[in-house]
Amino acid sequence: MNDKKVLILGATSDVGKALAQVYAEQHFQLVLAARNVKDLEPIKSDFEIRNEAKVEIAEFEATDYSSHPAFIDKVGTPDICICVFGYLGDQTEAENNWDEAKSIMSINYIGAASILEEVAKKMTDKKTGTIVGISSVAGERGRQSNYFYGSSKAGFTAYLSGLRNRLFHKGIHVLTVKPGFIDTKMTAGMDLPKPLTASPLQVAKAIAKAARKKKNTIYVLSMWRLIMYIIKTIPEGIFKKLKL
C-alpha cells in the first residue's frame, strides 16, 4: 500500500472511473467524490475487491459552493486532486433557457474554481500537492455549437494557468488537461472520428503520467495540438462565417 491519497471529483464519470483504476493499480488510496454517493458504492466495493484498494467515498455537488470548505475538511488534504466533473449541456436549450446556460457555466467554471480554491489552501498549508483540472479544447475558441460549454472551459483553463503560476512558488504543481474527444457517456450517441477519440483509460493513463512528470498542459492525443493550432490561427473575419 502507498500512503499517497488521490481525490477524484466526479468519480462516477467514465474518465473518473478510469483514473480510479489507474491510481488503484499504483496502490494509491482513493477518495471518490460525486453528487450521487449511492452510485459510488459499487465502484468502491469493486476497487476494494479487485485491487484491495483503500477507498473512501464522499458526496460532492459542484454548484453547492458553500459546502466546499466543509467537504475538503472532511475528506482531508489529498496528495493529488483531480477535478474531473463537467457538464456539456445542450447549447440550443441554453440559448432558450437561461437556467441551462447557468448550469453549464456554474458547474464547469464556478464550481471547479470554488473547490480548487479550497484544495489549494490546504495544499499550501502542507506545501505539497498536485492539482489536475480537466478542461477542454472547446475552451480554446468559442464556436456557435457549444459556446456556453466552451467559454466555461475557457474560464477554467485561464483559472488553472493562474493557479499554476501562483502555486508554483509554493511547491504545488497544477496540470491542465485538454482532451479532445473521449468515448464516454458525455459523448454517447455522437459520431466521433475514431483517430481523434481517446478511450477513458487512455486519458487516465496520460493524466497520471503527466502529473508525475509535472507537465503543465497536455492534449492526450497529440493531433489535437495541431488541430487547435490551426483553429486558433483562422482570422476571426473568416472564423465567424464558418459553421463550427
Added chain:
Amino acid sequence: MKKISGWGNYPLVDSEINRFDTERELVKLLASESKTIARGNARSYGDSALAHNVISSLSHNRMLYFDTEKGILKCESGVLFNDILDVIVPKGWFLPVTPGTKFITVGGAIASDVHGKNHHGEGSFSNYLDEFEIACADGSIKICSPSNEQELYQATCGGMGLTGVILNATFRLKKIESAYISQKQIKAKNLDEIVELFDEYKSATYSMAWIDCLKGGNAFGRSILICGEHASFEELSTNQKKAPLNLKPKKKLNVPFNFPAIALNPFSIKAFNALYYAKNYKKVMEGVIPYEPFFYPLDAINNWNRMYGKNGFVQYQFVLPKEGGKEGLVKILKKIRSKGMGSFLAVLKAFGEQNDLIAFPMEGLTLALDFPVRKGLFEFLNELDVIVLEYGGRIYLTKDARMDGQTLAQSYPNFSKWKAIVEKYNPNFKFASTQSDRLNITS
C-alpha cells in the same frame, strides 16, 4: 446501428447497442418503446443475444461483495468470469461451474444456466446461485432466489434473457488449494470404449472427451477422455509450490482476420486430429497443469471463431438421454461422416441428472460440433434434429441459430409452463431476441 453477431458470426443483425452503468440508467432504457434483449459478452454462438436493439451489460460490471472466508461472491451481471478468476483464485477459491471459455458474463451464465466439465457430479451454474436481482419489462426490480419469487427465478435460469435483465447475482464458490489441475488423459479406441470410460471415471470431478468424427471402421468414435481434479498442495512440483495460487500470465495467439472457409475442408480436420492424437501416444497420460489450459484451451487463441471464414459457423450441441442415447449418437456420427460435414471440434460429455424448468442438461451424453455455414448445412441439421427428437434428446439454445419452434416445444418437457411464466413477466414481449422470434416464443 452496427452489425452484431454471436460467437459463430452467424447470423448478423443490424443493432443499436445501449449500455448502462447503474440500475437507474437501465430502468430509463427500459422505459423506451423498443423491444430489446440483454446481451453479455456475446459468447453464445447463435442469435440468442441478438435483436435490433440490445442492452449490453458490459458497463455494469462491478464486484459488490466477496466473503473470502465463506467463498461467497456478489457481483453485477456484466462481470466476466475472467475477472472473477483473477480475484478469487489467489484467495483460494474457484468458480463452482465454468464453461469452456472464461469470457462470459455472470448474466450470461445464469441466462444459459451454463454447465461445465463437472456437470455429471455437480450440476449447472444455477445450483450455486443464492440470489439475483432482475429488472422486468415494467421496470420493476425483483430479488429472486430458490425461495423468493420462485417462478421468476426458475424461468430466468436458462431462460435466455426473456424474463428481463439480470442486474447482479450472489453465488457460492469452490475451495481450492492450488491453481493447478491434476489431469489424466485416456485414449479410447472407439465409441464403445469412450462411453465405458465415462462410466468408469464418473467419480472424476471434471471430465470431457475430444472425439474424432471422421474416422470410420474399427476406430469409429475414437476419442480422448480428459479427467481432472483440483490439485492439492502436495501434488504440486517444487516450482509450483512457490506460488500455488498464482499463475503467470501467458501470451495469446491471435487469428487476425477471417480465414477463407476453404481452409476447413475434411483434410485439414483430419490433419488436426492426427496431430492431436500423435501427442497422446500413450494410453494414459498424467500431469499437473495450470487451470487455464485445462478449462479454457480455446481461450489461448483470440478470435479463433474467425477460422471458419466470413460466412460464420454454427455449433450444434445436443444431449441424448442415457437410455438409448448411445444408439442415437452412433446414428448421428455416421450421418456426419457420410456427408463429410466434419466438425473441427467435437466435444463429448456425460451429463448428470437435472430436472429444472428450462435447463438444457439431462442425464445422458452431450455432443457439441462446429459446422461452417454453407449450402445444404441447415437441411442437414434438420435431419439431425429428427434423430435427436426420436431419441428423446434436445438442443442447447445458447448454441442454436437455426432450429424451429416446433422442435424446441417438443423436446423441452416444461416448455409451455416456462412460456407461460415468460408471458407473465414479459407480457408484450418487450424482451425478444432474433432467436426467440424465430422459435415462436415471442412472435
